[in-house]
Amino acid sequence: MMSSIQKRAEYRSLFRHNVRGRLIIDKIAMGIVLACVVIAIIPLGSILVEVFKNGLAAISIEFLTQVPGAIGTGQGGIGPAIQGTLIIIGMSSLIGIPIGVMSGIFLSEFGNNKLGRTVRFFNDVFMEFPSIVLGIFAFLTIVLLLGHFSLWAGAFALSLIMFPIVARTTEESLKLVPLTYREAGLALGLRQWVVTFRIVLSAAKNGMITGILLAVARISGETAPLIMTVLGSSQFFAGFDSPMDALPLRIWRLSLLPYDSAQLQGWGAACVLIMIILAINIGVRYYFATKSSSRGKLFYRIMGGKKQ
Amino acid sequence: MLLTNKKSRISADKIFKITATVAGVYVLAIIVLIVFQLYSESHLVWEHEGLGFITGSEWNAVEGREAFGAAPYIAGTLATAGLAMAMGVPISIGIAMFISQAPKFIANPLAIVIDLLAAVPSIIYGFWGLLVFRDFLLYNIEYPLYDTFGQTIWLFSSAPFGLDIFSASIILAIMIIPTISAVSREIMIAVPHMQKEAAYMLGATKWEMFRLAIFPYAKTGLIGAAILGLGRAVGETMAVTMLIGNATGPNAFPQTLFQPGQTMSSIIANEFIEASPASLHLPALIGIGFTLLLVAIAINIVAHLLVSRMLKVKEGVINT
Numbered sequence: 001m002m003s004s005i006q007k008r009a010e011y012r013s014l015f016r017h018n019v020r021g022r023l024i025i026d027k028i029a030m031g032i033v034l035a036c037v038v039i040a041i042i043p044l045g046s047i048l049v050e051v052f053k054n055g056l057a058a059i060s061i062e063f064l065t066q067v068p069g070a071i072g073t074g075q076g077g078i079g080p081a082i083q084g085t086l087i088i089i090g091m092s093s094l095i096g097i098p099i100g101v102m103s104g105i106f107l108s109e110f111g112n113n114k115l116g117r118t119v120r121f122f123n124d125v126f127m128e129f130p131s132i133v134l135g136i137f138a139f140l141t142i143v144l145l146l147g148h149f150s151l152w153a154g155a156f157a158l159s160l161i162m163f164p165i166v167a168r169t170t171e172e173s174l175k176l177v178p179l180t181y182r183e184a185g186l187a188l189g190l191r192q193w194v195v196t197f198r199i200v201l202s203a204a205k206n207g208m209i210t211g212i213l214l215a216v217a218r219i220s221g222e223t224a225p226l227i228m229t230v231l232g233s234s235q236f237f238a239g240f241d242s243p244m245d246a247l248p249l250r251i252w253r254l255s256l257l258p259y260d261s262a263q264l265q266g267w268g269a270a271c272v273l274i275m276i277i278l279a280i281n282i283g284v285r286y287y288f289a290t291k292s293s294s295r296g297k298l299f300y301r302i303m304g305g306k307k308q
Numbered sequence: 309m310l311l312t313n314k315k316s317r318i319s320a321d322k323i324f325k326i327t328a329t330v331a332g333v334y335v336l337a338i339i340v341l342i343v344f345q346l347y348s349e350s351h352l353v354w355e356h357e358g359l360g361f362i363t364g365s366e367w368n369a370v371e372g373r374e375a376f377g378a379a380p381y382i383a384g385t386l387a388t389a390g391l392a393m394a395m396g397v398p399i400s401i402g403i404a405m406f407i408s409q410a411p412k413f414i415a416n417p418l419a420i421v422i423d424l425l426a427a428v429p430s431i432i433y434g435f436w437g438l439l440v441f442r443d444f445l446l447y448n449i450e451y452p453l454y455d456t457f458g459q460t461i462w463l464f465s466s467a468p469f470g471l472d473i474f475s476a477s478i479i480l481a482i483m484i485i486p487t488i489s490a491v492s493r494e495i496m497i498a499v500p501h502m503q504k505e506a507a508y509m510l511g512a513t514k515w516e517m518f519r520l521a522i523f524p525y526a527k528t529g530l531i532g533a534a535i536l537g538l539g540r541a542v543g544e545t546m547a548v549t550m551l552i553g554n555a556t557g558p559n560a561f562p563q564t565l566f567q568p569g570q571t572m573s574s575i576i577a578n579e580f581i582e583a584s585p586a587s588l589h590l591p592a593l594i595g596i597g598f599t600l601l602l603v604a605i606a607i608n609i610v611a612h613l614l615v616s617r618m619l620k621v622k623e624g625v626i627n628t
Contacts, residue, residue, distance in 0.1 A: 022513055022516065023513060025513075025515060026513035026514055026515040026516070029514070029515035030514070030515070032402060033402045033403075033405050033406045035402070036398070036399045036400075036401075036402025036403050036406070037402070037403050037406050039399055040399055040403055040422060040425065040482075040485050040489075041421060041422075043425070043441075043482045044421065044424060044425050044428070046440065046441075047428060047432065047433070047436045050436060050440050051432065051436070099331050099334055102327060102328050102330075102331030103328075103332045103334060103335065105328045105331075106328035106331055106332030107332060109328065110325060110328060110329060111332065115329075115332075116332070118336070119333065119335060119336060121612065121616075122335055122336055122339055124608075124612050125605065125608045125609055125612055126335050126338070126339060128536070128539050128540065128604065128608045128611075129543070129601070129604060129605075129608075130542070130543025130544075130545065130573060130600055130601065130604050131545065132545045132573050132577060132597065132600075133342065133346070133543070133597050133600060133601045133604070134342075136576070136580070136593075136597045137341075137342045137345055137346065139580075140345050140346075140349050141341075141345065144585070160338065163334075163335075164335060167332075167335070191320055191321055191324075192321045192324060192325075193320060193321055193323075193324035217427060218427075220429075221428075221429020221430070221431060221432070222429070223429070223430060223431040223545070223546045224430075224545040224546055224573070224576075227577060227580065227581060228580050228581065231581070248429060248431045248546075251431050251432070251435055252431055252546065252550075255434065255435050255438055263439060266435055266439075267435075267439075270431075270432050270435055270436075273431075273432065274428065274429075274432055277427055277428070277429065278424070278427070281423075281424060281427045285420050285423075
């Protein structure tokens, strides 16, 4: 009897010792995890603070509308860059969205076979292609062929970044539309394409718009493919066949100049660019955060693992 | 009347199906076309240099003395991406651990904030890195490291300048965090609840639950997530170009952390516009692009296979 009481006390102290150690390790792990979160947020905070602090000082009506002045003077603005970015976004959307939506329809409506799985897989792999390689491709296929740098080449390069994102988000949103919707349409004697376009697409509208907007946000910051396609320019729009400026390109050029005034203009351009991108991103996220849970799930499925 | 109606119905749907299929196959066609184009436009340099293009380190575009060796840039890419992984992967997994465990009202906004890190364009990382981060790094981390270890450890033995492999790697690490942490989070959530409950029932603490239940189960997926981040780090261009210091030739071989280097993507961004299509310079840059593409494709295929296998397990669990 005695021995068992002693043994129990011994076990108890062993247990306490053991638990204390384990709890300390648990606390340390929690601390490290929290530190990871903080470390990741600091750069984002710093970027936002610096861009808005320095950028807002540079922004004026003149800055937003004028052509760039002589190098180093700090005169002029980023008018052509803003115009160019908007035009390039519009043109790439014109090429990229129809292909992306049709491809998404293929994946969700006809993609339940080997070809569909292959396309889905390579679509995901294509999404991670280095964008500079797509720039080289557009350079070889369009710039070399036509003999000059052009908006077309840039828009083509960016549409290649855009369509896989649109395709996958379209597919995910179409899959959420209940099968009964399609059956109801077909039972009424509607053709399949009518059912798809009129019923399924309109039911999946929200998810698709999210995908399209995120794709737009993604391409509006792309720089590398633009270096070798639209080249950059300091003039306003001069036709689709000529070089054009874009905000990321302007920031890149300004960053290469050693003048304080160029830096200030660079911050201004960065501020405009990040405002466009954050407005789209936060807008989309806020919209989906306030939506019903199923939409929220769709959103996380789209975002999870996908670079946007 | 009925018959013609039926006929036209079939044909309209056929056209619809064919259009959709063409759009779907577009991605395959583009991939084949890209590989073919990049190879055929760079075959001149492969002929001229042979395997030396991969192993050589001379880089000279002057006519008559042309020499193109991409080894320093390949090494630079591997060094920066590897360092970025070493810093980014643990942090990302920590974030994923936090988000998968935290209550919804903290986890959801935090996930969005981390995703915003991915929304910031590369060029803005570069600009910020050049004007803000470089100074911070130079005076608070690089000089102290150089002063203390410069004599003894070769990694820190060159005088820091702020535009070097080290700073490029840190920027890369920041840029791959959202990718890796988003995928890791999905994968940790996909681990069946029973596994976690079993660990808790054995009296495990939270950390032990991760160690016993989640990590062994999610290992493949987490490795896939990390490789996905690697794929992103390898292809990242602008921020790296602005921070790596842009050395060329044998000097670009990464020897110490505080030495300027060059990656495959940065040399393309730096020299593509100046390269003359008539000489070997342009084919050489395209050849580097081709190499980069093959590396990126290989990395991404492996990553997607690992990740999708893991998430398929999740679907099976839900269905049974």
